[in-house]
Amino acid sequence: GSAATEIQRNTSFSTLNVDDISYFKEILGEKNVIQDKDVLLNANTDWMRKYKGSSKLLLQPKTTNEVSQILKYCNSRRLAVVPQGGNTGLVGGSVPVFDEVKSCHVIINVGSMNNIIAFDKVSGTLVCEAGCILENLVSFLDDQGFIMPLDLGAKGSCQIGGNVSTNAGGLRLVRYGSLHGNVLGLEVVLANGDVLDMLGTLRKDNTGYDLKHLFIGSEGSLGIVTKVSILTPLKLSSVNLAFLACKDYFSCQKLLLEAKSKLGEILSAFEFLDNQAMDLVRYFWLEKLKVLNHLEGARNPLHSSMHNFYVLIETTGSNESYDREKIEAFLLRSMEDGLISDGVLAQDINQASSFWRIREGVPEALMKAGAVYKYDLSLPVEKMYDLVEEMRLRLGQTAKVIGYGHLGDGNLHLNISAPQYNDAIFAQIEPYVYEWTSKHRGSISAEHGLGLMKANKIFYSKSPETVQVMGSIKKLLDPNGILNPYKVLPYLLSSYH
Ligand code: FAD
Ligand code: 2HG
Ligand code: ZN
Known part of the structure; x- marks a missing residue:
């Protein structure tokens, strides 16, 4: 635009x-x-x-x-x-x-830098080159009985160096925390060619400033990540996944609170989709699977498609019968209390994958549906969905407003889908969405970063003094401003003449 x-x-x-x-x-x-x-x-x-x-x-x-x-x-x-x-x-x-x-x-x-350098089974530390594709690391670890602490829909193409550079969140953050906790070390090449060896494998190391954190989430603006050392959790034997329906957003919120209190120690994902997201992704799979003559894959796991909200709850633990009993009791109770209006518990790994396919298919469904205005917001959970509803009022019939995301982390993916990019629609969205987020002390980028799209919007979430320090760091590490120009920081702070 x-x-x-x-x-x-x-x-x-x-x-x-x-x-x-x-x-x-x-x-x-x-x-x-x-x-x-x-x-x-x-x-x-x-x-x-x-x-x-x-x-x-x-x-x-x-x-x-x-x-x-x-x-x-x-x-x-x-x-x-x-x-x-x-x-x-x-x-x-x-x-x-x-x-x-x-x-x-x-x-x-x-x-091409895609070698696994070392894996230590006792500590669970994996050291690898930054070009390793996330899914390849997942397969490698699976053979060793471990998993990656992050999982996202783009796993088949994204690289661990890209994940670190965006501080990617994803579907398991609610359990394992962010890459700021899981990345133990990095090797980074600075703009002038200097190599920073910070490739430690220690959990604890308080010797001076922990510089690796500057590169986690700096989106290629401070250096190129070439190696990563990361803490990987053991793969636990018992995984359960439920696909649930809620009648309203308030029930989703209460369900989250209940899940935290009743399933706390085994909860590993809590995701939500509204009915607009569900309609879009089901249509997408229907079209895709029609071509493959495989229509049952596009089925709504629930009997009716008349629900307002859908929630995926995953648990991961080490005791199959105990975990199963626990989630079954939780579902029964939530049904009785009216928090969920319908639900299925995956019976096997194939059914679980089909549930995840629905959730993970939303970004691609949006991309295929036309023009998309994408907002990735951290907001207080109780306020989060008000924004989706306000946007629907603002936009009327001109565009579809889709709300979904990582409810367990307070992260809303607000997407506005229209047949084409259009200035009138854009004017209804920005700066309104950013102002609304700022007013509620949210973040205008929960997990995707600022990139080009939001480099000039950083002030909605960070104070001028903070951004000034970021500019000084950029200037120190990249005095000629050659690394990823026009991204992350407002232009005047990221380029020098
Ligand atoms: P790229 O897209 O190539 O680059 C991303 C940024 O990192 C750029 O600024 C680039 O300059 C920089 N960069 C890349 N590699 C390096 C390096 N080695 N050194 C320095 N800088 C580098 N994000 C989430 O947080 N959670 C999700 O759940 C999630 N789901 C997604 C699902 C889909 C289907 C898609 C398409 C994207 C999703 N994303 C998600 C976005 C997410 O940022 C990326 O998928 C991923 O982390 C980026 O990795 P990449 O290797 O593709 O990096
Ligand atoms: C996800 O959680 C990604 O699927 C993409 O972060 C979010 O499409 C989006 O807005
Ligand atoms: Zn996401």
């Missing part, structure tokens, strides 16, 4: 030339210096197909030393660098922008 006109371009960047290409070929080898148009088109386009860049060069380093050499060179040449992982980010942070006039952006993807 209007972002392009607001942004002042950084004129200090150089234009990529043939000598640059030769240099990169020399250090990386011919085949890891990619200029192919089709590959670049994908690398220049984000997952939603909303943000587009025009970079002419994608580099695929295989070692930390190569990353270091590339960055050192780009820094001295003033070439802008966009770190890219699986390119599944949802805020326009992973693609270059404002480079259509002057070709000054290099995309760096560490996807």
Whole structure:
């Protein structure tokens, strides 16, 4: 939309030339210096197909030393660098922008750095390269009897380096906490090529400032993450998943409180969808599975589709009969108390996967449905759904308002879906959504980050003094502003002339 006109371009960047290409070929080898148009088109386009860049060069380093050499060179040449992982980010942070006039952006993807370095069964620490795809780590750990502390719908493509750089939350945060707790160490390459070895594997280490936290969630603006050390939980034998219906939002809230008090020690996910989200995702699966002639996969797990809200509750524990009894008693009681109006408990792993497919399919269903305005908000749980209802009133019939997300973490995914992007709709949404969130002391980015979409909106959630310190840190670590320009911080704080 209007972002392009607001942004002042950084004129200090150089234009990529043939000598640059030769240099990169020399250090990386011919085949890891990619200029192919089709590959670049994908690398220049984000997952939603909303943000587009025009970079002419994608580099695929295989070692930390190569990353270091590339960055050192780009820094001295003033070439802008966009770190890219699986390119599944949802805020326009992973693609270059404002480079259509002057070709000054290099995309760096560490996807070829995908080795597992070490795994310690006693402590559960996994050390791996940043380009490992999340799902591959999940499979590796499964064989060892462990799981990753995070799980998200994009697991088949996102990289652990991308997860760390966005501080991804996901479906199990309610149980295992955020990556600020689970990441034990990082190796990071700074803009000038210096390698910061912070790849510890200790749970406790209070020696000075814990700098790794600066890179967790900094969205490629402070350095490139090349290695990750992460704490992984044991895989427990008993997992239960219930798909439930609630008549109103108040019941969802009460159910959350009940789940925390009655299932506390085994609760591992608490997700919700409203009926608009459910309609959208069921239609999406119906269309997809029609092609595959596999319609039962799109069935609503519940008998009727007339419910207002749906909740997924997962428990993970170590005692099958005890856990099963516990969740069954909880469901019975909640049914009697009127908190849930219908529900099913998955009978096997296939049924459980089909329940998760519904929840995890919502982002793709939204993407396929047309234009989408995406908001990822932390809000007090009791207020959260008021915003969805207010947005419906504001927008009337012009767009669909979809509310779903990680209720157990107080994280609402508010999505507004319309046939096309439209200025009149946009004007009804922003700044209203941000002002509303700020007024309730929420966060305008619970888990996706700021990227390009919200770089200029940071003040809705952070004080000017705080943002100023962030700017100073950026300036210290990346004095030429080459790392992911125009992202995360407002332009004037993230670029220097
Ligand atoms: P990219 O999209 O490639 O990059 C994301 C950001 O990180 C960019 O700013 C990029 O510059 C930077 N970056 C990437 N790699 C590196 C690196 N090695 N070093 C430094 N910077 C780097 N997010 C959640 O939090 N919870 C969810 O439940 C969730 N579900 C999702 C479901 C779907 C279907 C999709 C498409 C996305 C979802 N996301 C979710 C968004 C989430 O941010 C990403 O899926 C994931 O964490 C990004 O990883 P990536 O490797 O794709 O990174
Ligand atoms: C999820 O929880 C992702 O599925 C995507 O964070 C959220 O589509 C969204 O807004
Ligand atoms: Zn999410």
